[in-house]
Amino acid sequence: MKASVALSLAASLTLACSGSIEPMPGPQAGGPADIAGPSIGGSGGTGSPSKPPVGGPGGAAPTPSACKPADPLPAPLRRLTRREYNNTIADLIGDTSGPANSFSPEAGSTGFDTAADGAALNDKVVANYATAAETLARSAAKNLPALMGCDPVAMGEQACATQFIARFGRRVFRRPVSTDEQARYEALFASSRQLGGFAAGIEDVLRAFLMSPQFLYRVELGAGPGPRAGLTKLSPYEMATRLSLFFWAAGPDDELLNAAQSGGLNTVVQIKAQAQRLLMHEKGGRLVRDFYDQWLEADALDSLFRGATFTPTLAGSMRQEIQTYFDQLIRQRGAGWSELMTSRTSFVNDELARLYEIPGITGTQFREVMRQGDRHRGFLTMPGIMTLRAFPNEGSPIHRGKFIREQVMCEPKLMPLAGVVIPKIPPADAGKTSRQQLEEKTQVVEPCKTCHTLMNPPGFAFGKFDQVGGWHDVDDQKRPIDTAGTLSGTDVDGSFQGHVELIERLAGSKQANACVGKLWFRYAVARMETATDDCTMRDLSDAFTTAKGDVRSVILGLATSDAFLYR
Amino acid sequence: MRLPRRNLLRGLGGACLSLPFLESAGPAFGATTPAPKRALFVFTSTGSVRKNWKPSAVGMDPPPSPILKPLATPELKPYLTVLSGINAGAGGGTNTHLEGMACCLTASALSGGYATGISIDTALGNKFKGVTPFESLQFGVKTRKPPNGFGDSFITYRDRAGGGVEGVYPEDNPIAMYAKLFSTTTGGGAGGAPVLSQQLARNRSVLDFVADEHKRVAASLNGADRARLEEHSTMIRALEQSMVANSMLTCAAPKQGIATLSDPEAASNFRAISDMNMDMIAAAFACDQTRVATLQYSTGESGLNWDDVDPALNFRATAGRSTDNGVGAGKATSWWHGISHMPDTWDPINPNASEKQALEVITRIQAWFAEQIGSLALRLKKYTDKDGKSVLDNTVIFWTTEVAQGDHGRNDMPFTVVGNLGGALKSNIHLAYNGRQHGDVFATIGTAMGLTGFNTFGRQGYTQGPLTDWLK
Incomplete structure (x- = not known):
């Protein structure tokens, strides 16, 4: 299991940010001042396969860093979402x-x-x-x-x-x-x-x-000064609230409130233990499901039109698959970025099985399947993802490419320049494939060329998936579909033959890893990263770059970072 | 991470979801159900100032007089009727305040200064025995313990067991009245009486509470957070106000305006009790707890000192003559009855400064009462009646006093009416009579309410029957 070999991501993250930079004040009895102490990642790791790793003796050495500690959570009073x-x-x-x-x-x-x-x-x-x-x-x-x-x-x-x-x-x-x-x-x-x-x-x-x-409102009055200037301690109840709202998107349960009451949320070890409990609790799936649901915009599936076969039930199943996939792989199996990108595992019911062309699956119950063959890897090829980036009657290579650049690689938004008239793309005909039509209109001259050269190729890679994620070896004129291309402007540039090779490239991308780290930061810390977060960002990036980085460690690391522990 | 259309649609759905909040406020009855007709008699003390009360023209849409201006708003003027030239002399006697009280709602012959017949509120109420939980209700605002003037301060008379009639004091304690009317355990709210939703009162109470809680939490915060919660609190207040302003109520117990009251007769409670009474009257009508009520302010020959009510009202005048009733020359007073007797004549050609001031103060007192009656009418207007109109549309408010003005005369009484009983009466009109007796006003009201037995009212030989040109 991943847990036994997991790297001490949380440790490296936190140590780099605070533990190794400034001497921490000594532990104060009952107070949270020892939260950021250097022992954060070094203890508490159980190695038990049923628990997420929170560090261990075999953890990677912390990366020395010269960056500034992270800011605490934004001060503005937040309302419940x-x-x-x-x-x-x-x-x-x-x-x-x-x-x-x-x-x-x-x-x-x-x-x-x-x-x-x-x-x-x-x-x-x-x-x-x-x-x-x-x-x-x-x-x-x-x-x-x-x-x-x-x-x-x-x-x-x-x-x-x-x-x-x-x-x-x-x-x-x-x-x-x-x-x-x-x-x-x-x-x-x-x-x-x-x-x-x-x-x-x-x-x-x-x-x-x-x-x-x-x-x-999440009223936080604080409980005195934190370990360094600008940080305010939270009361144990306020800590309980932050934890439960983060992990469960809900108020604390009695156990958490009792912990707050009885001094059980005063040290980082205690907080981490509660964080683990919350993450592995049944309700902990909400965090993972909701984060990926929002990142991938899966909630939009309900409102799309993709022809008669795309029913509300099917839309719901697609969304369910995406959520279940991340929940199972991350929380139960400790998957990291690479595995999430490339796993053949997924969770389907009968109607999804039909789309996947997996025989023998009946009923609306979801079950785990292995997606054999060369069509599917990870989540990018899931019917829901393909459906989201499509036109009502066909897939949309440009939207798919744009999605990969903007949301998977965290590149700035790729928007047509002001005043640019979007050319009408003629339908595919006997003379030219739809890819050829698109390339002629978007990749030949400026002002379209620069951006579309970046985003079209990764989009064309998915050209064999239609508007609901169904597979086509040839186009409607029985011509082969060209899914080869070259990825440029990234840390994993190079040519690929089809989407599987592209996905394998992205699975090894530091940029993509860092992107997910950034997004987790935004989700947890409730604001965009700033220059003062460089340290945290780099550590998140480092954590993911180890490729087998267990997402659970990143989550727990965030939840025990200064930004989360103080205000 | 975008705004899905589904959510937009759900957002629109919020409009529907907000319905429950106003559920208690929506019309609950079909528009075809006939609505009950109600009458309210308001008494204020020591007369008016005729020249400042009577509109300068008769007929439809009369110009507002200084005193009646608060009732001549666009919202209320359609309901306003002025009856001038009517006498309240059926009782005979020597024209004292006491006799004025006795005759006020009875129009009966008097005996020893007291009435010999029942009052109009009792007579109307008798028609609703077994129909409404209360045949009639008498609300008082400081009608007892006057420091000066008469203590016999009732205007309601009912049949006495064993013969004759007896006076009925109004209830001066609004908390007792509230319990009587709105307690589901002890009051008219129980025992097969109309179910009181109480929803408005509860909505307001909860919103009050929550707005207050936002303020409290805001006080523990700083800067933008504090401002945000204060803003939230203000929005809750606004929601409460708009709920109250926009909701038409079918039947709801009012918010209990006064929680505790050590002395209902303390003048400092005058306005608060007045407000609470008006809330209760409107609710009692809307809930069909009763169809007849009186609302009596102070007593005849009022001993009230207005400064005790609220010095800011500035109902204060300086006596000009040593003979001025117990005030003393050169002395300033806010004593109601005292001021009422300051003008030497009531239409002085060249009034001296004291007379001018007294007339001006009494005019302002009367206009203040017109304003109160207007607010009562608006309270009634906020309730939806069983016919889909407002309760005000099916109500008549008759405003009277024990003497026409400070000269003790009871001719050409300042009778003001708000409401037209569902169109049975003409309104937005000044009807000028020449010596009809005020029992005929009551005969008109009884008739317009569709009741039998009101061909005449009061002392025979005086009453002639309904004022037919007032009836529609």
Whole structure:
């Protein structure tokens, strides 16, 4: 298993950033000052195949580095994302209907919904919260014992309400309810009970909880100065919240809150242990699934038109395949970039199996398959990915190439220059293939030539996949499809015969590795990287460049980096 | 990482999702159901100033007078009716404030200064026995313990067991009234009475709470974060206001404006109690808890000192004559009854400074009450009635007093009406009469409400029957 040979990525990352640069203050009893201590990667590695590696005796030596330590997470007060809201509501009251789906989508600078600058505040947002709280509370109040965890008849209404406010409030606020807050919520309860009876009192308490800033916002007051200037420690509860929102996109569970309460989140070892638990917990799959779903824009599958065979069910299956693939390979098998790019493994149901032309798979249940032959490698050839970058009736080489350059290689956006008239591409005809038509229009003269020479070839490599990822050896005129080309402008330049060779090149690309590291950083730290993040970026890049880098280590490293531990 | 169309569509779907918030506010009844007709009688003390009350022209769409200006807004003027030239003299007697009170809603003969017949609110309420939880409700704002003036301060009379009639004091304690009306355990909200949704009150209470909580958390933060939560709090307040302003309610218990009240008779509570009463009246009408109510401000010959209500109102005048009723020459006072007697004559050719000031103050007091009545009308207008119109559309508010003005006269009373009982009455009109008795006003209202037994009202020989040119 990968775990036993894993490199100490988290260690190298953190050590390079802080441990080896500045002498750390000595451990302080109970305080998080020892979080960034040099032992971060060196202990805690279990080698157990069922656990993600967090370092070990065989870890690579930390790379000496002269870069500056990373900044902490952005200071702006963040609101729960729609995902976080939905998941937390499901945990709190069991409502899995996705009440936040109707909220305004996040639109932050990182491209991920976690972006700190992604959630505008306006009257519609406020009204949405009020409406959702009202609807949720009304329906939850229909089953009071289930909601409250006590029986108002047996226990007494007031006692049960008091207990509910304290216990439920702790999970809503992600910290204990203060005496003052307890009194205020009890007063609200009393007032609504007077108006509409006991259930109304509880309903309105719940409604107020769900509209409270302490639920909707990630309020971080801090807990004193951190180990160096500009860093503020988080309270154990604030740490618990960061961890759970990162790993689960939901509020902390009781175990995490109890850890915060009992001094179990004060040291890096403790935090890392919780981070591991959260990552490997059933809910930990959300982090991996949601990150890759957003990176690959798989959520757009639901709204595409790709002809009659592309049904909503199929769209859902495609998305499911992508998410399951990353979740299984990363969380369960410790895959790194190279394996993710080239694995023959995937997870399919009957309709995906038909697209893959894998016989003998029936039913909607997903199961693991080996994709034999020379068609499929990793995730780039998955039907969902091919479908996303296509026209309604055929694949789109330019979109596929653009995707590889921009999103896989993190190159700047390739947009037509202002004023450029996009030429109409004539349909393929008896004289010229569609590739020839495209090349003539885009790769011969400027202003198109420079960019299209970069992006067209990796796109043409996937020319045998149609608009839903189906395979074609020849085009509709029975001519062979030319998928050869040359990759240029990257760290893995060179010619390739078809998409498999291209994928193998990309699998060894430092640039692509660094790109994924960058994206993870943006997702976790909720902002774009800046010059002050050079150190972190380089370490992320280094970590991935070791090629067999276990993504779990990168995730755990991020979650125990200064940027994550302090504000 | 883009904005999928699916989410845009879901975003639009949010418009539908926001419905539950207003669910309690939407019309819940079919538009074909006939709506109940209601009457509210508002009493204010010590008369008006006739020349500043009476519109300068009669007929439709009269020009607003200084006192009635607050009721002549575009929203309310269609409902406004002025009845001038009507006398309230059926009781006879010597034209005291006490007799004015007794005659005010009864139009009956008097005996020893008290009425001998039941009042219009009781008479109307008798028609709704078993129909509404309360036949009629009497709301008071500081009608007891006057430091000066008479203590007999009721205008409602009902039949007394064993014969005769007896006075009914209004309820001055709004908390007691609230419990009576809106407690589901002890009040009219229980026992087969109309179900009160209470949703508006609860919505407001929760939004209040949450807006406050945003402020509290904001206070623990700095800079942009603090500003952000304060902004959020402000938006919740705005949401609350727009919810209240835009929602038409079918039936909802009002927010309990006053939580505790050590002394309902303290003048400092005057306005708050007034507001709470108006909220309760509107809700009680909307919920069909009752169809008849009175709202009495202070007593006849009011001992109220307006400075105790709110010095900022500046209802204060300086007596010019040593004979001025208990004030003393040169002394400033905000004593309502005192001020009412300051003008030597009520239409002075050359008023002195004191008279001018007193007339001006009383005019402002009356305009202030017009404003209160206007706000009450708007409260009624916010409730959707069973016929899809507003509750105000099916209500009549009759504003009266115990004397026409400070000269104790009860001729040409300053009778102001808001509402037209679903079009049964003409409105936006000034009807000028010449000596009709005010029992006929009550006969008109009873008739317009579709009730029998209102061919006349009050003392025989005085009442002639409904004012037919007011009826539509």
